[in-house]
Amino acid sequence: MAGSIPLPHGNKLIDRFVVSDKKNMQDMYTLQVSNELRNDIENIADGIFSPLEGFVGEGDFQSIVKTGRLNNGLAWTVPIILDTDEQEARKMKDAGEIALATDSNEKFAILHVEEVYSFDKIASAKSIYQTDDIKHPGVEKIVNMKDRLVGGKVDVIKRIERSPLRKYRMTPAETRAEISRKGWKSVVGFQTRNVPHVAHEMLQKAALNLYDGLFVNPLIGKKKQGDFKDELILSTYLALIDGYYPKQMVMFVTLHTDMRYAGPKEAIHHAIMRKNFGCSHFIVGRDHAGVGSYYHPFAAHEIFKDYTDLEIEPLFFPAFYYCKRCLMYSNERNCSHGPEFREELSGTNMRKMVSSGEMPANHLMRPEVAKIIVSYNEPFV
Numbered sequence: 001m002a003g004s005i006p007l008p009h010g011n012k013l014i015d016r017f018v019v020s021d022k023k024n025m026q027d028m029y030t031l032q033v034s035n036e037l038r039n040d041i042e043n044i045a046d047g048i049f050s051p052l053e054g055f056v057g058e059g060d061f062q063s064i065v066k067t068g069r070l071n072n073g074l075a076w077t078v079p080i081i082l083d084t085d086e087q088e089a090r091k092m093k094d095a096g097e098i099a100l101a102t103d104s105n106e107k108f109a110i111l112h113v114e115e116v117y118s119f120d121k122i123a124s125a126k127s128i129y130q131t132d133d134i135k136h137p138g139v140e141k142i143v144n145m146k147d148r149l150v151g152g153k154v155d156v157i158k159r160i161e162r163s164p165l166r167k168y169r170m171t172p173a174e175t176r177a178e179i180s181r182k183g184w185k186s187v188v189g190f191q192t193r194n195v196p197h198v199a200h201e202m203l204q205k206a207a208l209n210l211y212d213g214l215f216v217n218p219l220i221g222k223k224k225q226g227d228f229k230d231e232l233i234l235s236t237y238l239a240l241i242d243g244y245y246p247k248q249m250v251m252f253v254t255l256h257t258d259m260r261y262a263g264p265k266e267a268i269h270h271a272i273m274r275k276n277f278g279c280s281h282f283i284v285g286r287d288h289a290g291v292g293s294y295y296h297p298f299a300a301h302e303i304f305k306d307y308t309d310l311e312i313e314p315l316f317f318p319a320f321y322y323c324k325r326c327l328m329y330s331n332e333r334n335c336s337h338g339p340e341f342r343e344e345l346s347g348t349n350m351r352k353m354v355s356s357g358e359m360p361a362n363h364l365m366r367p368e369v370a371k372i373i374v375s376y377n378e379p380f381v
Ligand SMILES: [Zn+2]
Pocket: 323, 324, 325, 326, 327, 330, 335, 336, 337, 341
């Protein structure tokens, strides 16, 4: 199918890595950040959040919250922010340039402090998450943030060390080079935070009938209780792709950032990151990035109507199920049979499988995948 790989968001791939410019980092005012934040700082430096070059300033922050766009009008829905308390914020502002360090005090980046500002936590949460219910994990996170935000560009000096979990991480520059080497003109991005069922596989393969390549891109990072652990998502997908996918048609790359559970706004954010990786299309799931019942199942589809300028095309596949009458994977668009003929692996089935060690039917979950899950001691976060 004809098509083309989009330019990065904002037309330029951001690269904020500085080679061996350690300057006088040792003498700099230093702020320790969490591992989760360090992930996102590296994501900024690698251009996964292009066009952001650092933590957003007040103008962009207010614009994102109020309009779902940066100050310059470019689509952006989830602000990337650094919070701190008032006293520390003042010191950072005075210092101008500060070192960012891990919790073991390893300095890895420089933040060029441009501005310090306060923000309305409840109003921001309400706009991003469409609720101010403190039980929502995103709202809870924002409400518990410190009172000041710090905006400014970052320069990263040292990468996070490779670990088994990061073995499949790639930068957008690398994925774009690989897509170009493969000669793909269309690439479908698939976001996941789940272990693969055959229904997911069939959906991905349906997309492969239409486009040159499939970009399987599980999100590795902080998730909520009850989600599958990162190691498990990684190992089950590797087993699935190894056993059932044509290798030349698939790229498997991990994305290291936290789930925000912002539903529709996060669907846009997810699409933008995949555009930066070089995807021309992006599969948006039912209740994409949702949690509980905060979002209408199709809100994440509807929102794309407001973002026709995104330059990555959303694909709204209906959910796949196994139909006992059709004797195949079907969906509501191509099967006329009622719910009594449909077989799906529900969350409840999955939990039962984990607690009893009972393997699901082979046509619902590949045995290679199920074996890994049942042999795992604590599969859930
Ligand atoms: Zn049917």
